[in-house]
Amino acid sequence: MAEEFLRIEKLVKTFGGNAVVKGVDLGFDKGEFVTLLGPSGCGKTTILRMIAGFERPDSGRIVVEGKDISGLNPNQRKIGMVFQAYALFPNMNVADNIGFGLKIAGMARDQREARVEEMLKLIGLAGYGKRYPFELSGGQQQRVALARALAPSPRMLLLDEPLSALDAKIRVSLREQIREIQRELGITTVFVTHDQEEALSISDRIVVLNAGNVEQFGKPFDIYNRPQTRFVATFVGTLNTLNGTVADAGAKTVTLGGSTVTIPALPATARNGEAVALTMRPEAVSLANGAARDIVLDGRVAEVSFLGSVIRLKVDLGGNAISLDTFNDQRTPPPAHGSQVRVGIASSDVLVLGN
């Protein structure tokens, strides 16, 4: 197996006695787009800032291409970074901003100008070189910040919530552009966000962090469909929980709403008569209209949320409530509030999560 491009070993960081990063171990491959995802205060930005060199770890190492960079200053690490607040230099025009790193590195003027032009084309802002940051929109400024970070050909790119300050539409288009450029350049990228949709859509792999620990590290598909902890399942996407009782642990059967169902995911440690929380995604639940769902439950529609292409229903199952997503059908309106419905769940989609 090839050696990892970036390795984080037993990284610990405390601020005033408060441990923010608690012994994190991670390894990223070359050319990979990895997202650090988690709620505020989970330590994702602190890890990013330690990779950049703005924070020194209390213990642990950061190794890039086999070399420990933990003791290096930020200006010695050859890393590019894009900040949430753009951080363009207000006194410099776009071309000077992009060329700043090249000038510091001592690149000759003609080479520098050529590289700046190349970067401007890459971000789709050719001809904007003479403009000043205040003359650009937020999205344009962040693209310039990206070009500035990439111009000196860094070995790695760090993105610290670069889309947070932008409005929804620009956010989506810019994240697609960032991913396209990253693929084109093949640059190893670490992206920090608290937005799970952003993380799922853009990443090769996601690190889900909680209270300074790694909860799960994997591909977006696995993070969403096979969450290893309750935190991951609830933080990434919406999760339904149905409370049942283990009927026969050996046969993996559970009593749910008066009927007994087989749950393949029931752990071997389950005991007869024990309460068990069965979880599933809203899209794993459907209105039971002949689909192959082996768990069928009757309930009453408690809430109807029309989200455009998707309609989310909240169904009261008498003691349990469940959310389900159904595609919008132009010919059929969604069930009315208060109406009786039957929902179906495939037992193979049910997860039994520990805490």
Added chain:
Amino acid sequence: MRRGQAWAWVVFGLGALYFLLPLIATFIFSLSIRKSGYTFDAYANVLADPRFQSTLGYSLFIGLCTIVVGILIVVPAAYYVRLRAPKLRPIIEFITLLPLIIPAIVLVFGYIRLYNSSSLLPLTSSFVGTGILLTFAYVALGLPYMYRAVDTGLRTIDVQTLTEAANILGANQMTILARVIFPNIIVAVLSGAFLTLAIVIGEFTIASLLNQPAFGVYMQNVGANRAFEPAALAVISFIITWGAMGMIQLLSRFAPKTARKD
């Protein structure tokens, strides 16, 4: 609303009158050197006096040195405090306010005691040495204005993020300060510089006790021996000071603009 506006104009008018009336009176008096009518003879006398030119030139030179030294001390200090030691800010602010609390006479006696000809660093024993001492004394006098101006300038930019952005692009602290921070606070720095110049031009106590040929000392001498020329000098000195203030207003138009909001 209109009634409130009228009152505001009345208060403004009274304030302006209180301020301008003595100035107008001084100006009229400066023109009254001849009994036959108004004339600029007092101004001609002052401007023709070689001591006027030499003392003004000396004060401008010392003022320039004060500004350069002040910038070299205050800008890095204020930047460091804002970036790395924000907890020190109240202490630094207090220190920079001390020249307003400690009378100039106390300051200069302290300097003379410390740097007299029999001390370890006998600055007062030579003209150049005394000039250096005067410059540093003026740096201390200008500190409250220079520090506040620079600190206000730093407040208008995101010092930490700009520093980090430049740092990760390969720049060291000196480069960051010179190429990123300083150009973005230049207008604030110049405001502090012109305030300092305005103070230095008219300063009397320290220059007099250090026996330096400064403009303030010259003004006092003329004031003690002549009648109309001091009034002309006062008006000239006002013009210089107001010119410095006007420069601050003019320069604020060239401040680097912050990003537009989407």
